[in-house]
Amino acid sequence: MALERCIALIILMICLAYGYAAFFTMDATLPPFMQRNPVWPSTFPKILSVIGALVALSIALGLEKDTGGGKKPDIDYTRLGNYKIGQALFLLGLMVAYALCLRPVGFLGSTMFFLITGSVVLGERRWFIMIPVAAFASGGIWYLVQEVLGIFLRPWPFFLGV
Amino acid sequence: MLEGILIGLTAAFTGTNLLMVIGGCLIGTFIGMLPGLGPMSIIAIMIPVAISIGDPSAALILLAGVYYGAIFGGSTSSILINAPGVASTVATSFDGYPLARQGKAGKALTVAAIASFCGGTIGAILLMIFAPMLASVALLFHSAEYFALMVVGLSAIAAFAGSGQVGKALLMTLLGLIMATVGEGALFNAPRFTMGIMDLQSGFGFITLAMAMFALPEALYLVLDPARSNNEAGGEIKELRITRDEAKQIAPVIGRQSIQGFLIGVLPGAGATIASFLGYAVERNIASKEDQEQFGKGSIKGLAAPEAANNAAATGSFVPLLTLGIPGSGTTAILLGALIALNVTPGPRLMIDEPEVFWAVIVSMYIGNLVLLFLNLPLIPYIAKVLAVPRTFLIPFILFFTLMGAYIGQNNATELLILVGFGVCATILRFADYPLAPLLIGFILGQMLEDNFSRAMQLEGGIGFILERPMTMGLLTFAVLLVALPTYRARRARIRA
Numbered sequence: 001m002a003l004e005r006c007i008a009l010i011i012l013m014i015c016l017a018y019g020y021a022a023f024f025t026m027d028a029t030l031p032p033f034m035q036r037n038p039v040w041p042s043t044f045p046k047i048l049s050v051i052g053a054l055v056a057l058s059i060a061l062g063l064e065k066d067t068g069g070g071k072k073p074d075i076d077y078t079r080l081g082n083y084k085i086g087q088a089l090f091l092l093g094l095m096v097a098y099a100l101c102l103r104p105v106g107f108l109g110s111t112m113f114f115l116i117t118g119s120v121v122l123g124e125r126r127w128f129i130m131i132p133v134a135a136f137a138s139g140g141i142w143y144l145v146q147e148v149l150g151i152f153l154r155p156w157p158f159f160l161g162v
Numbered sequence: 163m164l165e166g167i168l169i170g171l172t173a174a175f176t177g178t179n180l181l182m183v184i185g186g187c188l189i190g191t192f193i194g195m196l197p198g199l200g201p202m203s204i205i206a207i208m209i210p211v212a213i214s215i216g217d218p219s220a221a222l223i224l225l226a227g228v229y230y231g232a233i234f235g236g237s238t239s240s241i242l243i244n245a246p247g248v249a250s251t252v253a254t255s256f257d258g259y260p261l262a263r264q265g266k267a268g269k270a271l272t273v274a275a276i277a278s279f280c281g282g283t284i285g286a287i288l289l290m291i292f293a294p295m296l297a298s299v300a301l302l303f304h305s306a307e308y309f310a311l312m313v314v315g316l317s318a319i320a321a322f323a324g325s326g327q328v329g330k331a332l333l334m335t336l337l338g339l340i341m342a343t344v345g346e347g348a349l350f351n352a353p354r355f356t357m358g359i360m361d362l363q364s365g366f367g368f369i370t371l372a373m374a375m376f377a378l379p380e381a382l383y384l385v386l387d388p389a390r391s392n393n394e395a396g397g398e399i400k401e402l403r404i405t406r407d408e409a410k411q412i413a414p415v416i417g418r419q420s421i422q423g424f425l426i427g428v429l430p431g432a433g434a435t436i437a438s439f440l441g442y443a444v445e446r447n448i449a450s451k452e453d454q455e456q457f458g459k460g461s462i463k464g465l466a467a468p469e470a471a472n473n474a475a476a477t478g479s480f481v482p483l484l485t486l487g488i489p490g491s492g493t494t495a496i497l498l499g500a501l502i503a504l505n506v507t508p509g510p511r512l513m514i515d516e517p518e519v520f521w522a523v524i525v526s527m528y529i530g531n532l533v534l535l536f537l538n539l540p541l542i543p544y545i546a547k548v549l550a551v552p553r554t555f556l557i558p559f560i561l562f563f564t565l566m567g568a569y570i571g572q573n574n575a576t577e578l579l580i581l582v583g584f585g586v587c588a589t590i591l592r593f594a595d596y597p598l599a600p601l602l603i604g605f606i607l608g609q610m611l612e613d614n615f616s617r618a619m620q621l622e623g624g625i626g627f628i629l630e631r632p633m634t635m636g637l638l639t640f641a642v643l644l645v646a647l648p649t650y651r652a653r654r655a656r657i658r659a
Binding site for chain 2: 003
């Protein structure tokens with residue numbers, strides 16, 4: 001099955017689960033005074049779930065004809081092995097690690113690590129550029145966000161008490 | 163009126179005030195480039211500085227400079243790295259980023275600057291002439307009309323429903339609308355579809371979703387296929403200036419969208435986002451077939467339309483603020499707070515009691531626009547050079563700014579994990595050629611659409627309001643035409659061929 005129809009099928013499942021919640025569970029705790037209203041919190045979700053399920057079904061069943069004239073996709077997902085998939089996955093992992101480390105490790109350390117490792121993964125080896133650029137960017141952004149704009153960003157690791 | 167303009171000019175043309183507007187424009191432009199920091203946040207940050215100045219005219223001139231600078235800065239990140247930090251610049255990235263990929267980043271930034279300047283200036287002229295009259299018209303719009311207006315805004319998705327893509331574009335819009343229902347709605351005050359997760363109580367963050375839909379998949383595509391990093395022009399940055407022919411092409415677009423954007427901006431709550439989407443949709447629909455095919459692929463008309471509309475709407479949102487004391491957008495709400503802190507009460511008597519403040523606001527808009535144009539045009543070649551940075555540095559920085567945008571917006575590390583999750587989903591959707599812009603349009607307009615729909619249902623006692631209110635009916639018919647007409651034209655062309 002083509003990827004687009006698989007995705008439509010997954011969205012159909014989401015619409016069905018969403019519709020189930022809207023039709024059968026959401027209204028159970030509705031206070032009596034709200035039940036007199038012509039519109040309930042579930043009204044709009046009910047409409048969306050029905051239309052969404054119908055549209056997703058039509059794509060999953062292949063009812064819509066693609067008349068795009070066989071346009072070549074930017075990335076052919078059937079040949080992902082031909083692309084730099086390892087680098088992409090590593091960078092995604094790095095983003096997750098950054099999200100998890102930002103608070104405990106602090107902004108400066110985690111940002112420098114992220115920028116340097118990201119460049120290394122992509123093949124950069126000029127350390128004398130990478131390290132000063134990463135240090136300047138981390139320090140500059142931290143100063144702008146924390147000191148100028150007043151949005152708190154913990155600069156150092158948690159054990160330093162900042 | 164001439165006397166008023168003279169009062170405003172006298173207030174604005176002092177050494178201090180000119181420094182204020184130049185400083186404001188620079189601060190706004192550079193901070194506005196950071197995804198996640200839109201005009202609203204930057205103005206909020208600058209308020210203590212403005213209040214400390216003491217003089218209301220000088221404070222307003224500073225804030226106007228920051229405002230226009232931030233709008234232009236937001237467009238810059240949309241065009242260069244496909245990272246729209248605010249909702250009103252999402253439509254800018256539809257054609258701005260493809261232009262940048264063709265090596266025409268300089269041209270795209272120039273078109274954006276000129277369209278913004280014209281939109282802001284025409285808006286300021288209209289504000290000066292029609293402000294009191296339009297304020298009363300804006301009050302005729304009720305929830306039913308707002309609901310219909312949001313539906314008209316949603317019709318912008320038609321621009322992404324290419325051949326055999328109508329169903330996909332519609333499905334993505336519905337998915338965006340579904341995502342907008344997650345969290346605590348403004349009207350019902352009860353959490354919905356949060357699955358007991360506390361972080362979802364306030365719903366998904368706009369910036370997180372915008373970064374996940376646009377910036378992250380693009381960065382991953384650049385990683386997957388290194389040949390993409392050298393843009394279609396082979397890594398070269400060319401065509402910084404717009405030609406006479408291009409100027410002729412965009413002039414009517416800018417004129418139309420400045421007026422339309424201003425009128426939409428006048429309506430409290432409608433704002434620059436709807437104006438930019440609607441501007442894009444209308445221009446695409448009235449364009450010739452050849453031009454229509456260029457929309458979404460790097461059309462300068464497609465870039466000029468939302469930029470002009472967005473800026474004109476930003477100016478239009480001052481109408482209810484200055485004439486009625488009603489803030490029509492988040493930004494004007496913050497400005498209202500600043501004005502009150504400066505002992506100025508906006509409302510019907512502002513023009514009579516404090517004419518120097520009223521006219522200083524209007525003149526500061528002109529000056530803010532003018533300074534921005536002359537300040538930024540020479541900087542454009544240097545700003546465009548961002549794209550010439552080697553990919554080994556550029557990609558980690560795009561990813562970092564994407565993460566920072568999401569983090570600053572919510573100050574929550576969970577948001578970063580949501581960003582990565584949605585980014586992966588968006589990349590898979592892009593593999594299957596699902597258009598992602600409709601999802602974001604649906605998400606942005608979803609909550610306003612539901613709130614106005616529910617309010618109209620409650621006020622009118624049922625769905626009958628659609629038939630009973632002529633303006634609602636008219637707007638909904640217009641929305642249907644905006645979607646149906648291009649489909650009909652395309653089908654007719656296919657049959658003829």
